[in-house]
Amino acid sequence: MSEYIAHDADGVSVGRVEKQVFTFARPPERLVLESGEHLGPVTLAYETYGRLNRDRSNAVLVCHALSGDAHLAGYHREEDPKPGWWDIMVGPGKGIDTQQYFVVCVNIIGSCAGSTGPNSVNPETGVPYGLDFPVVTIGDMVTAQKVLLDHLKIEKLLAVIGGSVGGMQVLEWCVRYPQRVFAAVPLATTCRHSALAIAFNEVSRQAIMADPNWHGGRYGPDNKPDLGLAVARMIGHITYLSDEAMRRKFGRQLQNKSDFSFNFDADFQVESYLRYQGRKFVERFDANAFLYITKAADYFDLARQHGNGSLSQAFSKARARFLVVSFTSDWLYPTYQSREMVQAMKKAGREVSFCEIEAQWGHDAFLLPNPRLSQLIRGFLKRAHEDIRK
Amino acid sequence: MSEYIAHDADGVSVGRVEKQVFTFARPPERLVLESGEHLGPVTLAYETYGRLNRDRSNAVLVCHALSGDAHLAGYHREEDPKPGWWDIMVGPGKGIDTQQYFVVCVNIIGSCAGSTGPNSVNPETGVPYGLDFPVVTIGDMVTAQKVLLDHLKIEKLLAVIGGSVGGMQVLEWCVRYPQRVFAAVPLATTCRHSALAIAFNEVSRQAIMADPNWHGGRYGPDNKPDLGLAVARMIGHITYLSDEAMRRKFGRQLQNKSDFSFNFDADFQVESYLRYQGRKFVERFDANAFLYITKAADYFDLARQHGNGSLSQAFSKARARFLVVSFTSDWLYPTYQSREMVQAMKKAGREVSFCEIEAQWGHDAFLLPNPRLSQLIRGFLKRAHEDIRK
Numbered sequence: 001m002s003e004y005i006a007h008d009a010d011g012v013s014v015g016r017v018e019k020q021v022f023t024f025a026r027p028p029e030r031l032v033l034e035s036g037e038h039l040g041p042v043t044l045a046y047e048t049y050g051r052l053n054r055d056r057s058n059a060v061l062v063c064h065a066l067s068g069d070a071h072l073a074g075y076h077r078e079e080d081p082k083p084g085w086w087d088i089m090v091g092p093g094k095g096i097d098t099q100q101y102f103v104v105c106v107n108i109i110g111s112c113a114g115s116t117g118p119n120s121v122n123p124e125t126g127v128p129y130g131l132d133f134p135v136v137t138i139g140d141m142v143t144a145q146k147v148l149l150d151h152l153k154i155e156k157l158l159a160v161i162g163g164s165v166g167g168m169q170v171l172e173w174c175v176r177y178p179q180r181v182f183a184a185v186p187l188a189t190t191c192r193h194s195a196l197a198i199a200f201n202e203v204s205r206q207a208i209m210a211d212p213n214w215h216g217g218r219y220g221p222d223n224k225p226d227l228g229l230a231v232a233r234m235i236g237h238i239t240y241l242s243d244e245a246m247r248r249k250f251g252r253q254l255q256n257k258s259d260f261s262f263n264f265d266a267d268f269q270v271e272s273y274l275r276y277q278g279r280k281f282v283e284r285f286d287a288n289a290f291l292y293i294t295k296a297a298d299y300f301d302l303a304r305q306h307g308n309g310s311l312s313q314a315f316s317k318a319r320a321r322f323l324v325v326s327f328t329s330d331w332l333y334p335t336y337q338s339r340e341m342v343q344a345m346k347k348a349g350r351e352v353s354f355c356e357i358e359a360q361w362g363h364d365a366f367l368l369p370n371p372r373l374s375q376l377i378r379g380f381l382k383r384a385h386e387d388i389r390k
Numbered sequence: 391m392s393e394y395i396a397h398d399a400d401g402v403s404v405g406r407v408e409k410q411v412f413t414f415a416r417p418p419e420r421l422v423l424e425s426g427e428h429l430g431p432v433t434l435a436y437e438t439y440g441r442l443n444r445d446r447s448n449a450v451l452v453c454h455a456l457s458g459d460a461h462l463a464g465y466h467r468e469e470d471p472k473p474g475w476w477d478i479m480v481g482p483g484k485g486i487d488t489q490q491y492f493v494v495c496v497n498i499i500g501s502c503a504g505s506t507g508p509n510s511v512n513p514e515t516g517v518p519y520g521l522d523f524p525v526v527t528i529g530d531m532v533t534a535q536k537v538l539l540d541h542l543k544i545e546k547l548l549a550v551i552g553g554s555v556g557g558m559q560v561l562e563w564c565v566r567y568p569q570r571v572f573a574a575v576p577l578a579t580t581c582r583h584s585a586l587a588i589a590f591n592e593v594s595r596q597a598i599m600a601d602p603n604w605h606g607g608r609y610g611p612d613n614k615p616d617l618g619l620a621v622a623r624m625i626g627h628i629t630y631l632s633d634e635a636m637r638r639k640f641g642r643q644l645q646n647k648s649d650f651s652f653n654f655d656a657d658f659q660v661e662s663y664l665r666y667q668g669r670k671f672v673e674r675f676d677a678n679a680f681l682y683i684t685k686a687a688d689y690f691d692l693a694r695q696h697g698n699g700s701l702s703q704a705f706s707k708a709r710a711r712f713l714v715v716s717f718t719s720d721w722l723y724p725t726y727q728s729r730e731m732v733q734a735m736k737k738a739g740r741e742v743s744f745c746e747i748e749a750q751w752g753h754d755a756f757l758l759p760n761p762r763l764s765q766l767i768r769g770f771l772k773r774a775h776e777d778i779r780k
Contacts, residue, residue: 035652135652195636195660196628202661203624205654206668207597210617227600234593235625238586243724246585252691260689262425262525264595264681268688270585271592278596291654298658299650301642334633 004049004074006091006098007083015074015091015098018048021114024147027123031144037134041123044148045114046070046106049090050098052154057388059154060101060381061145062086063162063169066236066293067285069113072105073098088369095374096381101158106148108141108169110293112286115144118217119286130288131217138165138300142172146180156180158388159381160320163187163366164333165293168300171341174318175306183384184320185377188366190333191311191341192301197332200239201294204232208287217288229287230278237277242329242362246270303344311344318345322352323380325373327365353380394439394464396481396488397473405464405481405488408438411504414537417513421534427524431513434538435504436460436496439480440488442544447778449544450491450771451535452476453552453559456626456683457675459503462495463488478759485764486771491548496538498531498559500683502676505534508607509676520678521607528555528690532562536570546570548778549771550710553577553756554723555683558690561731564708565696573774574710575767578756580723581701581731582691587722590629591684594622598677607678619677620668627667632719632752636660693734701734708735712742713770715763717755743770 004017023043025031030040047070052059062072064085073090075083089095090103107115110133118133125132149157160170160181167189174184190197211228213219241249250270254260266272307314322345326338335356345352357372359365366373394407413433415421420430437460442449452462454475463480465473479485480493497505500523508523515522539547550560550571557579564574580587601618603609631639640660644650656662697704712735716728725746735742747762749755756763 035650037652131654135650135654192642194633195640195642195658196631196633198642198658199624199628199631199636199660199664202656202658202664203621203628206624206665207600207621209654210597210621211600212602231593231597231600231621234589234596238589238593241586241589243584243586243721246589250585252582252585252588260425260525262427264521264525264599264685266592268585268588268592270589274589274592275596295654331633 004076005078006074007087015049016051017074017076019070019076020047021045022148022151024151031140033134033140034137035135039109039116039134039136042109042116042144043114043120044106044109044116044144046104046148047072049073049103050101052102055389056154057156057158058101058385059157060096060103061149061157061160061173062090062096062103062105063145063160063166064105064108065162065164065166066290066297067281068166069111070105070107072103086367088367089374089377095377096161097378100385101381104149104152104154106145108293109144110136110141110289110296112289117286118288118292133288133292135295136292137296138168138172139176139305141296142169142176145169145173146177149180156182156388158384159183159185161185161187161377162189164189164363165297168297171302172300174320174322175302175314178317178319181318181320182388183323183380185323185325185380186341187325188327188330188333188363190337191303191344193298194337197239198298200235200332201298204235205291205294207231207235208291211287214287219287224282225287226282229282229285229290232287232290233281234274234278237274239332240362240364242331244329245360245362245364248360311340312347315345315348315350318348318350320350321384322350323376324352324354325366325376326356327359327363328356329360330363330365332363394466395468396464397477405439406441407464407466409460409466410437411435412538412541414541421530423524423530424527425525429499429506429524429526432499432506432534433504433510434496434499434506434534436494436538437462439463439493440491442492445779446544447546447548448491448775449547450486450493451539451547451550451563452480452486452493452495453535453550453556454495454498455552455554455556456680456687457671458556459501460495460497462493476757478757479764479767485767486551487768490775491771494539494542494544496535498683499534500526500531500679500686502679507676508678508682523678523682525685526682527686528558528562529566529695531686532559532566535559536567539570546572546778548774549573549575551575551577551767552579554579554753555687558687561692562690564710565692565704568707568709571708571710572778573713573770575713575715575770576731577715578717578720578723578753580727581693581734583688584727587629588688590625590722591688594625595681595684597621597625598681601677604677609677614672615677616672619672619675619680622680623671623675624664624668627664629722630752630754632721634719635750635752635754638750701730702737705735705738705740708738708740710740711774712740713766714742714744715756715766716746717749717751717753718746719750720753720755722753
């Protein structure tokens with residue numbers, strides 16, 4: 001148990017955080033995956049913020065997206081350059097108030113920030129798994145999280161909240177473990193990838209695999225497929241923004257105001273932004289993890305997996321109440337996909353609120369400061385917390 | 391002078407085609423480019439279809455897009471697997487009727503299908519230019535085409551027609567050589583790239599440059615940056631389609647109907663389609679040419695170059711009448727960009743017809759059979775041909 005530094009409107013305060021790892025499925029017992037493969041041991045890196053109350057009714061699980069990790073909010077050390085990835089939403093007095101709720105965030109399996117993934121050492125060989133790591137699904141990620149919650153003795157989550165690939169985990173939680181979820185907030189997400197979303201992911205994967213340093217997934221720390229991963233990230237950043245977002249953010253602004261370079265340097269600001277994002281990403285993310293998580297997102301199909309092809313049949317398994325949020329300029333998971341989700345939830349008799357938030361910043365909007373979003377989540381959690389104890 | 395095999399509604403007919411090269415700007419005389427650099431000699435590969443009439447009033451220049459070439463229509467030999475790239479539009483009795491018009495198509499400079507480009511031999515060194523090739527602009531491409539038309543003694547074009555990067559050349563023609571163009575048809579194009587379009591091009595270029603075989607642009611025929619170029623082409627194909635087009639064409643259809651592969655093979659049809667398009671492209675296209683042409687497209691900015699920042703001022707230099715066509719599902723150059731173009735043309739006093747065609751297939755729609763588009767172009771050319779002789 002330690003403390004972390006949180007910032008709120010009134011200045012600096014101090015919160016409680018636990019930064020831990022939990023290992024389970026130690027061989028010969030192993031986790032059975034949706035593919036039929038077995039995985040073990042499984043380590044989960046997780047953080048918790050705030051305190052679990054006496055009746056254990058205030059636990060909120062936040063699920064992170066593709067490149068996220070368990071470090072959700074605040075600073076562990078004053079010198080950290082950046083706070084956790086959803087610091088705008090999670091903290092004392094914020095949308096997800098760590099003075100009210102016990103907030104848990106778990107690094108997903110298949111990732112590279114402390115939980116077991118392709119970069120972990122394969123106990124059978126003593127070297128990193130690489131492509132010997134089994135393909136995991138969103139369902140597998142959720143199953144692993146559920147084992148952790150058993151370990152933490154949290155029988156029912158007040159809420160599961162997440163955006164993008166995190167939102168897929170939210171939906172999966174509700175139909176896989178319906179008794180364990182009281183309320184759910186899928187943000188900027190989809191019940192299944194469109195061909196367009198699959199196409200972007202596939203091109204990103206091809207960019208990684210085209211890098212000779214990738215070497216069939218067997219690379220060392222000094223010889224990583226950085227160039228391929230950077231291109232993959234650049235493609236990702238295009239999908240996180242939008243035509244409108246890019247126009248507002250960059251337009252045709254030049255790096256060198258006076259004229260074109262007439263060479264292949266970055267002339268336009270949007271070019272240097274993308275190059276920078278690509279370069280920065282390779283410092284913190286693993287190329288194989290990128291392959292595995294995008295594949296899991298492409299495979300995710302709630303209707304196929306849980307409803308025999310019918311989305312409302314899938315949601316008829318759920319028991320949670322829902323707050324569904326989409327953003328006007330999100331063209332990776334456009335609003336029409338959220339509407340389909342909401343219709344299927346209603347058809348299945350679920351209680352659901354839906355809000356499309358006017359936002360210019362494309363898919364990334366859920367990660368950016370938005371008073372409307374904070375307010376919606378705060379209100380939804382408050383009512384849920386009142387009702388869960390009835 | 392030779393014949394080519396053309397197909398029309400009534401079966402096979404035979405047209406006249408000239409497949410030629412023309413070389414000019416032989417040192418010490420050289421072509422002065424917009425960058426201030428000099429290029430020479432300049433070779434242009436071009437094809438002509440049909441016959442120039444006595445008063446030389448029936449010449450139609452068709453400008454090709456990024457990956458096109460001079461081979462516009464028909465088959466040179468019966469065993470050719472595919473006809474020219476716009477065979478659906480150009481031929482006897484088609485939208486651009488080769489029995490009525492003398493149709494010219496020129497491979498753009500900077501490309502790799504017969505005209506001078508980065509893959510051509512630099513006369514100063516005896517080896518291919520590579521990145522020593524100067525960065526060319528859409529304006530430079532048009533200037534070179536104009537020298538060819540001088541050579542062909544075509545003083546005034548009945549029409550200039552082209553889509554996408556070809557449409558940019560159409561617009562450039564009208565303001566650069568206003569006396570030489572009677573009518574113009576820019577299709578599925580823009581007066582300048584949005585930040586989104588630049589972003590896609592930049593990521594594509596980065597994919598090529600990330601391939602170690604690219605080697606700073608110095609590669610041999612046996613060691614080409616094929617993987618990088620394939621990824622670039624895959625990115626391109628995403629932009630040529632659209633969310634809706636991909637949903638209709640592929641949806642989430644699997645390659646192997648029964649189940650996921652649970653590995654990194656192509657599970658979804660959209661994945662194998664993209665991989666196939668990437669592989670096929672590298673057989674016929676040069677990676678450096680891809681860099682140069684995308685850069686020219688990114689630099690293109692009619693208002694900046696010709697109107698002191700004002701698009702209507704740029705169009706006030708033009709004399710042509712316009713038929714502007716956009717496609718509903720084109721998200722590379724969306725209709726709003728064509729509307730801006732049309733408004734500026736009108737403000738400049740130009741005669742302009744505008745049509746947004748309902749089409750599912752995204753940016754690629756201008757290359758696909760569309761009776762409405764053929765009819766529009768046929769009618770526009772007919773009236774122009776009547777009026778040019780008045």
